Amino acid sequence: MTDESKSSEPTRTSQADASHQLTSQSPVQQLLALLETEYGPLLTRLSAQLRSPEAAADALHDVYVKLRADPSIGYLYNPRGYLYRMAINLAKNRSRSDRHTVNIDDAGLSEFPDNASNQEFAALATDEMRRALRALHALPAQRQAIFLARWRDEKSQGEIAVEFGLHKRSIQKELARAEAHLRKILGRPKQRF
Incomplete structure (x- = not known):
């Protein structure tokens, strides 16, 4: 064996080991690992799509929470694309949910009249x-x-x-x-x- 073939041998083995590790992981574990390594680029891309870095960060957090809940996910053809679509869908769901929610602080809430009848009102x-x-x-x-x-x-x-x-x-x-x-x-x- 030549010196050149000796040095390339371990490189091929380590790449094969890394590839084997990824394929031996469940799809959820693969996505969690990819989310960790690709967080920066995903955040940048989502920030542009959602027009808000905060919304992008919230979407990626929602992805993480959803993946930690160990959902049933089958074979992934494009894990990076899957993560991106998952984040977009969760951001849309959050936006829809926020439209139906009204946040009122305590001061604003105190301006609403109390419609509960009291004894004086009932007597009158x-x-x-x-x-x-x-x-x-x-x-x-x-x-x-x-x-x-x-x-x-x-x-x-x-x-x-x-x-x-x-x-x-x-x-x-x-x-x-x-x-x-x-x-x-x-x-x-x-x-x-």
Whole structure:
């Protein structure tokens, strides 16, 4: 054996060993190893694609977390391309998820009214309801019936006019009088219900 053949022999063996090690690893282990060695170039490429180094770093972190969860991955034809597509898809998923999430700080949250009923509010509402029912029962019978047909039964003014044998204009006047009476009793400003 010549000196030249002796020196090339170990090089071939070490390359074969490295290749054998890669192929003896599971696809997930291959991807994790590739992610570690190719992190810089992947980050640069993803930063350009996603137009944000932070988004690229987040995507690569998501890839790492997903791979550490030991997913089922079969034979990989192009592991580098697989990592890149995986990062892009995870970045898209994160973007979609972020669109549906609203972040509100404590100060902003305190500006929303508390709609939970308390005892004072419930007592006031009960009192107002009693006063409204008393005022409704104080109306003349026909006016009361017309008011209830409109607001309780949700009938149109035309339907009420036919039912009571009155003109539509008469129904409008009766509803306006009933409304004015109830607003006066409840202390509400004049406007339509």
